[in-house]
Amino acid sequence: MSSKSAFSGFRLIASLPIVYVVVTFYLPIVLMAIESLRSGGVETYRQVLLNPDYLSIIGYSGFIALVVTLTTLALSIPAAYYLAFYVKDEAQKNNYLVAFTVPMLVNFLLKAYALMNVFSLIGLANSFPAIIIGMTYEYLPLMLLPVYSTFERVEERLLEAAETLGARPHQTVFRVLLPVSLPGIFSGVTLVYLMSFTEFVVPAMLGGVYGYTVGFLIWDLFLKYRNWVAGSILALLITLVSILAVYVYMKWGVELEA
């Protein structure tokens, strides 16, 4: 038996995972696209996408995502700066990175639940700030790691040169460091924006009436109102947004090492 014919037999087995993913992932999305066109076609799309209630929820989700993205970015830059330029010892640097990565891997529902406890203690439960803090908590490491990894690659000589030429610290940061680190910042921003735009469990748990985002709307349209057509249209919309974000990310972002 030549190894070649054995390999063509193997090809059959190797197609199994492809078939599995096609049936359980791609086929349902095609099905959803068909469902969205079932009643009224383009006219229904127009109605759903121009529905003022839906639009305001989509806009609100976009606004929350924007605030969360900016908050995590602002919090990440100083920490990334410290880790990249002030911690010289590799082992120590590693410990810091592990410390920031570990909470990221704790179940998000548990983290939201933990925050819910703390918020009800300090009287912040079911409020808009609770949502922002909760999602910042969730996504901070996701922003910090890409920003840190580009800072790490910036030549320190570049910053020293700026200082030698008389730049003040804030000038060095805003006019040298941040511009050369744009790809990393860009990666973090796309990642966090995309994740927080579609996140709905954390806001629902922490925000009470303020926590109604587009993800929850889709949830309700399917499980509560049984309006599958509208739900499908909105789900396709956020699919499109995510594909776009990933495309932008691959084009302009950095490759993450971890």
Add this chain to the structure above:
Amino acid sequence: MRLRGVLKIYVFVLLAFLYVPLLYIIVQSFNSAKYPGEWKGFTLNWYFELLRDQEIFNAMVNGLSVAILSAIISTVLGGLAAYYFSKRQEKFVDSFFYAPIVIPEIVESVSLLMLYYYAGVELGFWTVLIGHTAYNVSYAYIALKPQFQVTSRSMEEAAYTLGAKPFDVFVRVYFPLALPGIIASLLITFAMSFDDFVKTAFTTGPGFKTLPLVIWSRAARGRATSELNALATIMILVSLVASYIYSKQTLSSIEK
């Protein structure tokens, strides 16, 4: 120099922000008050209460059985794909497997629910297992492909020259070399399934609950309880230990 000190304090404050809520839950799980808040004395009562809680026990068994099966099935399927495509330069295959990870989970979940509905299947254990495995195949593929790529073609050819059959090559050359990737794949897919909330919520039927669903329904229904805190503490500690080992390993492998 002063900036350095300020930044160092800042980093510690940020870490405190990440860890204090988790610590708070852990401490409160030993509070003898029924609801967390005011400290009423130390107790282990809530942990015993957990053992007696049938709903939580069932949910744990359900979650474990789905997660273990899903980890094994997806590692086999993802491994097959990773092995087969590690030697072929087909860019589109990578995108094909990345998509289930990139697309928001809510979209995957509602569309799969539709498929189940039109196929007329009864929702429960199997539908949850199939749903988790749908994205886990991709995680396994990503974890395993680099491992298979490392095993060079010359090594494979050497094995063939020495008279090995294709199956032997896989079992005795590829498999041992890919073992770290296989372990990583099993861990990731297990965790993804065990922690899953959104997909489980959409693809489960009456009576089949996992721990995240129980936490969600109890926490959303009313408020935090000390018993729930005990459950959360166990889950947090397990994932802290697992993720510590995992991130220590991946970070140290980057350096090499």
